[in-house]
Amino acid sequence: VISASRYAERLERARAAAAENGVAALLLGPGADLRYLTGYAAVLLERLTMLVLPADGQATLIAPALEAMAATESPAGAAGLVEIVGWNETDDPHRLAAELVERSSGSGRLLVDDRLWAMHVLALQRGLPARAFGLATEVLADLRMVKDAEEIDLLRQAAHAADRVIDQVAAGRLVGRTEAEVSREIGRRLTDEGHDTTEFAIVAAGPNAASPHHAAGDRRIGPGEAVVLDIGGLLGGYCSDTTRTIWVGGGDGGGEPEPEFVAVYDLVQRAQAEATEAVRPGVSCEEIDSVARRVIVAGGYGERFIHRVGHGIGLEAHEEPYLVAGSRRTLAEGVTFSIEPGIYLPGRFGVRIEDIVACSARGADVLNVSSRDLRVVAG
Ligand code: ZN
Ligand code: ZN
Ligand code: ZN
Numbered sequence: 001v002i003s004a005s006r007y008a009e010r011l012e013r014a015r016a017a018a019a020e021n022g023v024a025a026l027l028l029g030p031g032a033d034l035r036y037l038t039g040y041a042a043v044l045l046e047r048l049t050m051l052v053l054p055a056d057g058q059a060t061l062i063a064p065a066l067e068a069m070a071a072t073e074s075p076a077g078a079a080g081l082v083e084i085v086g087w088n089e090t091d092d093p094h095r096l097a098a099e100l101v102e103r104s105s106g107s108g109r110l111l112v113d114d115r116l117w118a119m120h121v122l123a124l125q126r127g128l129p130a131r132a133f134g135l136a137t138e139v140l141a142d143l144r145m146v147k148d149a150e151e152i153d154l155l156r157q158a159a160h161a162a163d164r165v166i167d168q169v170a171a172g173r174l175v176g177r178t179e180a181e182v183s184r185e186i187g188r189r190l191t192d193e194g195h196d197t198t199e200f201a202i203v204a205a206g207p208n209a210a211s212p213h214h215a216a217g218d219r220r221i222g223p224g225e226a227v228v229l230d231i232g233g234l235l236g237g238y239c240s241d242t243t244r245t246i247w248v249g250g251g252d253g254g255g256e257p258e259p260e261f262v263a264v265y266d267l268v269q270r271a272q273a274e275a276t277e278a279v280r281p282g283v284s285c286e287e288i289d290s291v292a293r294r295v296i297v298a299g300g301y302g303e304r305f306i307h308r309v310g311h312g313i314g315l316e317a318h319e320e321p322y323l324v325a326g327s328r329r330t331l332a333e334g335v336t337f338s339i340e341p342g343i344y345l346p347g348r349f350g351v352r353i354e355d356i357v358a359c360s361a362r363g364a365d366v367l368n369v370s371s372r373d374l375r376v377v378a379g
Helices: 004-020 032-038 065-073 093-104 118-127 137-145 149-171 179-192 206-210 259-277 285-298
Strands: 023-028 050-054 060-064 083-087 109-112 133-135 197-205 225-235 242-248 310-312 319-323 336-339 342-345 349-352 355-360 363-366 375-377
Touching: 004 023, 004 032, 004 050, 004 137, 023 032, 023 093, 023 137, 032 050, 032 137, 050 093, 060 065, 060 093, 065 083, 083 093, 093 118, 109 118, 118 133, 133 137, 137 319, 149 179, 149 225, 149 242, 149 336, 149 355, 149 375, 179 197, 179 225, 197 206, 206 225, 206 342, 206 349, 225 349, 242 259, 242 349, 259 285, 259 336, 259 342, 259 349, 259 355, 259 363, 285 319, 285 336, 319 336
Parallel strands: 023 109, 060 083, 109 133, 242 375
Antiparallel strands: 023 050, 050 060, 197 225, 225 242, 310 319, 310 336, 336 355, 342 349, 355 363
8 A cells, every 4th residue: 555655755756856847737637647646546537637736836636526525535635735626517627727727836837647638638728828738757757667665565466466367377278268258267367366457368369379469359269379368457556467378288289389389489488588687777778678689589580579578567557668679768776667578470379478577776576476487288
């Protein structure tokens, strides 16, 4: 659980970062930025809920009257860190936000969260025609990237729960069931193991495994094929995201995987391990990507590694930093992200192995604990 004092610290750091960047105020709708600063998991509605956080003044949470109680009970609301202002059905909430901005802050820029609906952004811009707008990522990404001990603990709990589900599914029946059936089973198991919600459960069998974000469908899993399982959900507000690729033996397909699958699996596993070993404070994000990519290129499959090696994770499944060529962001203690190289052979199979790691002073603290070795299951 995240304590109220954390929210106070985060609000203070966000204010300081805003002031440093010539920003008058942050305007944040429902989403990860709002949850990060206040703990308020506001519902996303056409009615405006918005934190107005001036660099130099009182933080105000504007909420529709029917949501005001929930806002008041949020961690930052209950701790008195934000003032709750409810608005009624016939009020103009965008004007209310504009008035709060004009009342409390200088002439600097206004930053909105990057998921704020266009209808809200345009209404705010009409109400504040002299202001320049930008994205709150500019000041919040650096704060959100570095996780504190409580956040890493939640990410570890989520990772371990997802690991248990992978182990359960790999040990269960697969042959003859559709991808969609197995995907629904994963969803149930994630919540049984402590997740609040399942966000995704990719089950990609046979040639479907060559599509990294394949949507589980009607294809029945057969003996003698690879299955990619990429699963994740939310636990205590924090995300899990792990991938394992297993070989389903059994039936007439025989036990042993085809030789090229074994070679590709070995390459992905080595790329994943070497990228993990390269993690330490001060290393650039693009370097982690290139460590994995060098292994796969040397193995002759560079063209088939068709995505970045990883992404930051926390309140959102994908967030800064992105581990991709061209990213000069550097790792620091507390930064959490995925390492998930993959090789995809269209029409045949795919292999991906994904762990969540936290950068620590000693290197990578790998949050996932399920085996990364090739599992040949009876299915
Ligand atoms: Zn993905
Ligand atoms: Zn994933
Ligand atoms: Zn991922």
